[in-house]
Amino acid sequence: MQTPGQWLKAKQIAEAALEQESAARTAYLDSACELHPELRSEVESLLGADKDGDFLSATTVGMPPADEEPPASMIGPYRLIKKLGVGGMGQVWLAEQTEPVRRRVALKLIKAGLYDDTIAQRFLSERQSLAMMEHPAIAKVFDAGATSAGQPYLVMEYVDGLLLTDYCDQRKLSVKDRLRLFLQVCEGVQHAHQKAIIHRDLKPSNILVTEVDGKPTPRIIDFGLAKLITPTVPGETMFTQYGAFLGTPGYMSPEQADPTVQDIDTRADVYSLGVILYELLTGDLPFDSGQWKKQRFDEILRQLRELDPERPSAKVGMNKNASASRAETRSTDPRQLALSLRGDLDVITLKALEKDRNRRYGGPSELAADIERYLDNRPVLARPASTGYRLQKYLRRNRLAVVLSTVAALLFVSFAIVQAVQLRRTTQERDRADGVAEFMTQMFEVSDPSEARGNSVTAREILDRSSAEIDKSLGRDPELRASMMFQMGSVYQSLGLYAKAQSLLEQTLEIDRRTFGSVNEHTIATMSALALVLASQGQLGEAEKLARESADQASHLFGLRNAKSLKARHALWNVLYREGRYSEAEALGRVTLDTARSLLGPENPDTAIYSIALARSDAALGRYPEAESLLRSAIEVDTKVFGADHLRTIYAMNHLAATLSESGKPAEAEKIMGQVFDTERRVLGPDHPVTLGEASSLANYISDQGRYGEAAILFRDILARQRRILGPDNPGTLLTAGNFANAPAELSQFAEAEDLQKDTLERVRRLYGIHDPSTSTAAYNLACMYALQGRREEALSYLEQSIQYGLIVRTGLHISEDEDLKSLHGNPRFEALAAEAHRQALHQQKRD
Structure with missing residues (x-):
């Protein structure tokens, strides 16, 4: 049986043969089809069919040719006017749309008789590719469908x-x-x-x-x-x-x-x-x-x-x-x-x-x-930038300015000397200000968890007092004030005090934009830091907006191969990952890591951070061996640079434990997470948000091994602490509540589990809406709890909600909170994913 690969090879040889002189064509075929008589026969058949000289160019790649009749003059609301050309998968027609608007469009139609699974799949891919993109330099897609005979078509912007x-x-x-x-x-x-x-x-x-x-x-x-x-x-x-x-x-x-x-x-x-x-x-x-x-x-x-x-x-x-x-x-x-x-x-x-x-x-x-x-007229990165080359670029870029400056320098030597003295005084004043900044930064470093070693109460007192003092004493120096507020906001963030960090960073960003403008190193760093703080509090929409602006401005200011640009792109990765957009996060994380490896080296601590980011994306997409390899490499680098007890090292270990758990190794995950939890409790203190979050993960790993009673005791203590310290609507609190509810359910304490799960779903939906992955997870947990009780109808109802919420996230569909989920039925993309989810569920049921 002829395969698409064989057909494609025959088509390519035939096309090359047509370009040969008639006298040389036979020798060419002898060489190209040597030892393959069946291929020679197919090529000669194609050459014989090419009577008009356009057969091969009109043939669909991957399938043998088929007779084709002209399509009907009307396809849906589109009236075909003339054929524009023939491509790899079919014909492209100039058409006129008659309703609901009248306009000219380009209609792409798979050639009759050739829409088998392979071609239809590629056509579906093109349709999806175009639908995902919105850019002035890319032709837009308007519509898609199939003729009455089942022939797929795609309607695009007509580019004349x-x-x-x-x-x-x-x-x-x-x-x-x-x-x-x-x-x-x-x-x-x-x-x-x-x-x-x-x-x-x-x-x-x-x-x-x-x-x-x-x-x-x-x-x-x-x-x-x-x-x-x-x-x-x-x-x-x-x-x-x-x-x-x-x-x-x-x-x-x-x-x-x-x-x-x-x-x-x-x-x-x-x-x-x-x-x-x-x-x-x-x-x-x-x-x-x-x-x-x-x-x-x-x-x-x-x-x-x-x-x-x-x-x-x-x-x-x-x-x-x-x-x-x-x-x-x-x-x-x-x-x-x-x-x-x-x-x-x-x-x-x-x-x-x-x-x-x-x-x-x-x-x-x-x-x-x-x-x-x-x-x-700036130095390009593709060639080595010698001193002479840079000077040449500078002179060419500033030719007039250089001439005027030279004349001015010759005429006003004495004025230049006076300016040099003034510049020296200005520099001395700046140095004094920098000294103050350095002193204040060193003062704040005692609040950093890596230095405080659990002394967080004293650190917060110092930080609060310093915050008030800086606002009072540096009000006349906005640059220095912004620098200090940025430092304080960063330390508040490291302490898990996100609300205070947000307030300081918002003030800093306002000063930076007013003082330096948007395309500035200080402003870009502040935007990235604020985006992470907002994301930590679940404010993902505003976080993404800031992170994208920061990444774009950094690329514009520094270029893509720059350490500052990498940090800005990593902040954007963080937000995309929290939003559950794992494919986009994985693509961005891979580019960032590849650039970091070549720019900074594989053993640079920042490269390790980007390795962890890509590992988390891979794990979210089910690529556990790749994720585990990246994480172990990052742990090795961080241990060598910072030591085994440093927060950077235990951060990597935490994600290794999570990956091991997700890949079906809960015992190994529990062992690593136990080490992480002990270290964080010693370094950060028992009530730090990060410590509580890792304690929740540890309880989850214990629950995964069937030790529900032990897990429930730990969950109960963590949840009480998080509600008191972070509040009941904090993302970490809600995650713990959902996981905790599963443990009482396994212990048949269904009343407590039901109350917890319903409260969690209500809060998550109210805070994040139905377009957030957390809502789908909360509905799924409630469905599982009802399934354990044998309450089939309620379990199926919440399971359907969970699937629909998840599909909304995957398809990017936007519906209002009050809109009935049943309105999604009939949407082709939604129905295709729903069918796939149903198929996977049946497969899992048979396997279990």
């Missing part, structure tokens, strides 16, 4: 534009204008990556340019080969099969051209962007595709994997006949074009085209950041 390269050439855009347009493309691809989607077939024909208010605006189309980094549609990461090459040879990355490489990641798109950049700058592809007509297909793939391209500045001078016309389309002459590409643009482009993906830019945003540095 030119190919990216054609637009630039027709408008004769300069190199810098092309780069500014290319930056918008990078932003769109970066947005797709942030949604965990890799395009895998970026090329000028998939990037159309229109003009909006007279300004060029690119639109990325055709996500037909897109791959989700973390799947949301079942089975969609299985499209790439061994030996099947997905993509366009001139633009595909070396790893896409290698049949042994299966883990295609976001850097494949970076390579394709590099090819597009090369073409925008030079008018040529990095390789001479004209020679490919005379070569075997495996030789073409070998060149893609092994040969390095010429520098763009050298490429533009290689073809003398074409160099003048290409320079003209860039509004320059051949010599100036070569000079403008030499240096920075050469190294930026070649870094994007590195064969080893570990040496490429980590993502489109890093490539864009280097291009922005070039446009701003």
